[in-house]
Amino acid sequence: MTRLRPLLLLLALLLAAASPAERLPRLGEGRVAAVIDGDTVELEDGRLVRLAGIEAAKPPPGRETERRWPLAEAATAALKGLAAGRGVRLHGPDGTLPDRYGRLPAQAVGADGRWWQGELLAAGHARVRTLPDGRELAAEMLALEAAARDRGLGLWRTRAYAVRPADPQRLRRDIDSFQIVEGRVLRAEKRGGTVYLDFGEDWRSDVTARIGRDALRAFAKSGLDPLGLPAETIRVRGWIGEHYGPTIEVTHPEQIERLGQRPPAPAGESAGKDDE
CATH class of the missing domain: 2.40.50.140 (Nucleic acid-binding proteins)
Incomplete structure (x- = not known):
């Protein structure tokens, strides 16, 4: 594993920078008005966007209000650093519809070309969580997750x-x-x-x-x-x-x-x- 670490890190950096999301059809674009949590944003036109394919650090079910969850706060802060007040291009399969909560699942690329899912995974703020109808870029995202886990970044430092x-x-x-x-x-x-x-x-x-x-x-x-x-x-x-x-x-x-x-x-x- 020691020999693999530099390769995993290099692959993670290349994937995060290359915006593989742009290989997918364009679903639209907008400007971020608010960051809800580590994987959800609200656009100025009122649309909610859920970053597809990942699950940011969040409190376990039933413990949302029990106490502070610093890793969730760090994930939200990281997404704010990428997204708050900035333009975003949304990508995904043609015909993508909002989920049952009214959120549009999409791969997100900032106006600066940074792939938001890739950035969050590479820093250890999220895990890969694909769905039956949302499996795009799974291999790329798993590679980024593996590199962050190998380096013990973010949520990978914890039990x-x-x-x-x-x-x-x-x-x-x-x-x-x-x-x-x-x-x-x-x-x-x-x-x-x-x-x-x-x-x-x-x-x-x-x-x-x-x-x-x-x-x-x-x-x-x-x-x-x-x-x-x-x-x-x-x-x-x-x-x-x-x-x-x-x-x-x-x-x-x-x-x-x-x-x-x-x-x-x-x-x-x-x-x-x-x-x-």
Whole structure:
């Protein structure tokens, strides 16, 4: 990993500067009137824009008003530095519509050419969180995230956002939250149109990633066969639910990163310095 660090850093800088978002169709433009949080802005014409493909540092669900969350404040401040009062060009797939909260999901490029998602990921203010209908630039964003994580920047300094081992006891503390989980797939089985990736010997209590019928069509198009993953170590990112043991619903291939046939890192290695 030591040899990879300079390469990851160089790749991160190149991606952030190259504005790959501009390869996507233009959805419009505007000027930022307000920064709502680390991944949402309001334009002068009243439109709300959600930075697509990322999740900025935020308090865990249910703890929004419990106490200050400095990492969330830092993410908001970083976006203000990029966006406040400035022009922005919005990019994404043709036909992109606002989400259920009225926010337009888009890749954002400032008037100065800086790609806002890339800047936030490279500084460790956000994690990659793609959606089934919003997977553009996943590879570029994952590379930026990896470089920031390797350098321990921003949220990657802390246990609150550390990559979780596929340990059912530890993951039960993360039910109803978005996490990145790493482990070795012991078994992959298709039942009733759904593929189950099991990270333990007992599917009734261990960690499972579940890939439904619609998602499997996307996997087939991507060339990734989830039934071929046993014995591989993978990272899977998503919302932690509970069905017998902790379960992640996988809706698109970009949620899975293949790390090869090697044992996962010991649990202690993914822990950061503190809870936040």
